[in-house]
Amino acid sequence: MAITVSEAAARHVNRYLSKRGKGLGVRLGVKTTGCSGLAYKLEYVDEAEPEDVIFEGHGVKVLVDPKSLAYIDGTELDFVREGLNEGFRFNNPNERDRCGCGESFRV
Template identity: 90%
Template sequence: MSITLTEAAARHVTRYLSKRGKGVGVRLGVKTTGCSGLAYKLEYVDELSPEDVVFEEHGVKVLVDPKSLAYIDGTELDFVREGLNEGFRFNNPNERDRCGCGESFRV
């Protein structure tokens, strides 16, 4: 099981944590929502939880709860800039379908 980050994503997370002045990494998970059923959730983390599964890439920790891991195993987290927009992109090999608005997915 693995979650990976591109160098661009790791740089962005490292910069943001530095600006915040605290934090141990990011938590990646899924929640039930949207027209396709699941949506990604990503948040900065200040403390590890005992149930967290921890992955580390390019010096950045990615924490995942065990329930979400089944849906996002193998996902690569990227940070992209497209024109004036920027944000995280989830390259998840388990995705079978994505809703038209791009807010949710199905495995």
């Protein structure tokens, strides 16, 4: 089981944590929502929960709860810029389908 972080995502997270002045890393998970059933959730965290599985890449910690890990195992957290838009991208090999609006996915 593994969650990986691209260099671009690590730079972005580290820059934000530095501005924020604190933080352990980011929490990556899934929630039930949208037309396809699941959506990614990503938030900055200051401390780990006892059940968290922790992955590290390029100096960034990614915390995942065990229930979410079943849906996102093997995912790469990336950060991309396309024209004027920028944001995190989730390269998840388990995704079977994504809704038209891009907000949710199915495994």
